[in-house]
Amino acid sequence: MxxxxxxxxxxxxxxxxxxxxxxxxxxxxxxxxYGSVALGHFNSEKSDIDFMTFLKRDISEGELKAIKGxxxxxxxxxxxxxxxxxxxxxxxDIQNRNYSKEYPYFAFGKYHGVVGIKSFSxxxxxxxxxxxxxxxFNTIIDEINWNDIKNDLGKRLNEYWVKKGKNPxxxxxxxxxxxxxxxxxxxxxxxxxxxxxxxxESAEFIMQSIDEKYLVLIREALRIQYNTSKKSxxxxxxxxxxxxxxxxxxxxxxxxxxxxLA
Numbered sequence: 001m002x003x004x005x006x007x008x009x010x011x012x013x014x015x016x017x018x019x020x021x022x023x024x025x026x027x028x029x030x031x032x033x034y035g036s037v038a039l040g041h042f043n044s045e046k047s048d049i050d051f052m053t054f055l056k057r058d059i060s061e062g063e064l065k066a067i068k069g070x071x072x073x074x075x076x077x078x079x080x081x082x083x084x085x086x087x088x089x090x091x092x093d094i095q096n097r098n099y100s101k102e103y104p105y106f107a108f109g110k111y112h113g114v115v116g117i118k119s120f121s122x123x124x125x126x127x128x129x130x131x132x133x134x135x136x137f138n139t140i141i142d143e144i145n146w147n148d149i150k151n152d153l154g155k156r157l158n159e160y161w162v163k164k165g166k167n168p169x170x171x172x173x174x175x176x177x178x179x180x181x182x183x184x185x186x187x188x189x190x191x192x193x194x195x196x197x198x199x200x201e202s203a204e205f206i207m208q209s210i211d212e213k214y215l216v217l218i219r220e221a222l223r224i225q226y227n228t229s230k231k232s233x234x235x236x237x238x239x240x241x242x243x244x245x246x247x248x249x250x251x252x253x254x255x256x257x258x259x260x261l262a
Contacts, residue, residue, distance in 0.1 A: 005033070005130065006042050009049065012078035017133045019070045020053065024063065029054040029091045030134030034124040041198040044080075046175075046225065048107075051086035052125055054140060058090050064104055068111050075109060082109035089117060091140055099148075119148040120156075120190070127196040146194065153187050154261030157252050161187075165248030171241040174224045181221035181244065184251040191259045199225065214250065217243050 005013060013033070021028055035050035036042045042049075059067070067088065074081035085107040093101055094117065102114035123144050125137055161184065170176040182199035189202035197205070203218050210218070220233045220240065234240040255261055 015077045034129040039198040054091040119152040178224040
């Protein structure tokens with residue numbers, strides 16, 4: 001197990017690797033962790049455990065059933081089992097740049113249907129991911145087209161995050177304030193620097209040059225994410241919601257214009 005993985009996750013990931021390699025054998029090409037765990041910013045109360053498991057072919061219905069069983073069993077090994085979020089991907093499709101297929105997706109410890117592969121997720125694994133089993137990731141893909149990453153992030157901004165930013169109910173909740181604000185900071189950072197960083201690093205980067213009213217909002221998001229204080233930096237949630245909506249519009253417009261996304 002990689003030395004930088006938090007101690008509280010090592011037993012879970014060790015058990016996962018043992019189960020998946022025992023159940024699927026040589027079918028497993030490699031298992032990789034990315035996101036907050038790989039970046040050294042895992043939050044034991046909030047962070048997901050992002051993973052990608054690459055297989056040497058598409059799986060059968062019987063093999064999918066076996067994988068579902070593995071995720072269910074993992075709950076008896078660790079309270080963090082429901083944080084596992086990731087896909088089971090045919091390695092040959094990625095090697096051939098076939099990103100149009102969809103693959104089995106697991107989140108909250110359960111099967112959640114199929115999803116397409118995102119270039120940005122592959123980019124995160126390549127740039128900062130950790131191998132916990134199998135072949136090095138460079139045996140899968142040596143380069144990811146930057147335009148593919150830009151298109152992926154542009155789609156996320158202009159479809160998913162636009163909708164979230166317009167939802168007045170979501171912006172009344174601390175958790176959504178933290179998620180939306182810090183995720184947008186990270187997207188901006190990636191587009192600007194063309195590399196991967198944690199939400200904390202991205203927020204610190206953008207705070208160096210952002211307008212004062214948004215600076216307070218980012219500090220508020222960090223306060224929520226890292227539990228540094230129970231007291232909000234805003235007098236009311238209504239005031240915070242207003243600034244958050246402005247921030248969402250500002251970041252999306254800035255990214256679209258600066259990086260030619262839309």
